[in-house]
Amino acid sequence: MTFEQEQRHVYYDTDLKIEAYHLTGIVQPFPNHFHDYYVIGFVEGGRRHLWCRDREYDLSAGDLVLFNPRDSHRCSPRNGEILDYRAVNIPADIMKSAAHEVTGQPYTPFFTQNVVYQSDITSALNDLYTGIVEISSRFEKEEAFFLLLEQIFREYSSPFEQSSTAEPDNKIKAVCAYMEDHFSDNISLDDLTALAGLSKSYFLLLFTKQVGVSPYRYLQSIRIERAKKLLEQGIPPIDTAAMTGFSDQSHFSRFFKDFIGLTPRQYQKIFQTDKHSKKEASTNEHEH
Known part of the structure; x- marks a missing residue:
């Protein structure tokens, strides 16, 4: 297929x-x-x-x-x-x-x-x-x-x-909180390791083990979730990309499609029809 x-x-x-x-x-x-x-x-x-x-x-x-x-x-x-x-x-x-x-x-x-x-x-x-x-x-x-x-x-x-799920330690929690508060900024690995007080290699291993995803993937997940909220409110994809820390709309669209399975524009269309309408999108629509 x-x-x-x-x-x-x-x-x-x-x-x-x-x-x-x-x-x-x-x-x-x-x-x-x-x-x-x-x-x-x-x-x-x-x-x-x-x-x-x-x-x-x-x-x-x-x-x-x-x-x-x-x-x-x-x-x-x-x-x-x-x-x-x-x-x-x-x-x-x-x-x-x-x-x-x-x-x-x-x-x-x-x-x-x-x-x-x-x-x-x-x-x-x-x-x-x-x-x-x-x-x-x-x-x-x-x-x-x-x-x-x-x-x-x-x-x-x-x-x-x-639940028996182990919580991250305080250093990793602080890094997660920082990314959630500053997701629209140009965050670097240096910023995060300085905050945690750890070497890059050890920080990457510790974060991924405790959180379940790498720091970069965590940040992109936060950005995508915030972007969904903006798109639902009718904010244009190009503005949403800038407001959530993506370098350009193409970069944003690629990550959004990887995570959600729809382009930003396709996702936004769901919230632009009244509740008695069929709301759907297909990957056959080549939108960005």
């Missing part, structure tokens, strides 16, 4: 305030990165090799994928097979509010498994995805949303405070 047959459809639901993704015919590997939102997805077809939180998985049709915010992950095709994949992206504040609804108490969920092989939950996820795409009633979508979350919370979630 050729690159031109790749399709990426993205829908934004203004009732639930979540995104639904449908990727078909994908041959592209995705680099190591993370998101600021939760991802619940499943493989419809094809096989992928996934690396997430220092573990490796071989994915195939019927497998459920669960990512917490900041879970670093990457994937590549197995034996050149194409990927068909559906997912919903849930902002952290929406998830926390929904978790309170489901559990009846303040609750920030932490997915305890990143992959559930051959999971029956994919059916509930598909019901939610279909409700969003077919513009079902708010009642129907909310029911599908809460039923899906209730099942995941019951089987594959614990309170975030009880």
Whole structure:
């Protein structure tokens, strides 16, 4: 299958305030990165090799994928097979509010498994995805949303405070905070090693081990997440690139496409149509 047959459809639901993704015919590997939102997805077809939180998985049709915010992950095709994949992206504040609804108490969920092989939950996820795409009633979508979350919370979630994930040490935390506050600046490796008080080589090894991605990949992930927010607000891609620290629009578009699977302009179009319209984009549209 050729690159031109790749399709990426993205829908934004203004009732639930979540995104639904449908990727078909994908041959592209995705680099190591993370998101600021939760991802619940499943493989419809094809096989992928996934690396997430220092573990490796071989994915195939019927497998459920669960990512917490900041879970670093990457994937590549197995034996050149194409990927068909559906997912919903849930902002952290929406998830926390929904978790309170489901559990009846303040609750920030932490997915305890990143992959559930051959999971029956994919059916509930598909019901939610279909409700969003077919513009079902708010009642129907909310029911599908809460039923899906209730099942995941019951089987594959614990309170975030009880998660066993090791936190970075204070030096690395300070570097992360610096990049999040100064993402639009021209940050250098010298800046970060001076802040951490470490040699370049040791800093790179320590940061990558503790955070799960390299410092440069961390910075680019932060920039892409900030860029998404600006694009959603209608800021032109060329201005968004400058405001998020990218050297030029071409550089920005390349990184955005690698991380998100859409060009900045394609992503922005999702938020420029009314909520009763089909919102989709395809890689066959050669936009920058």
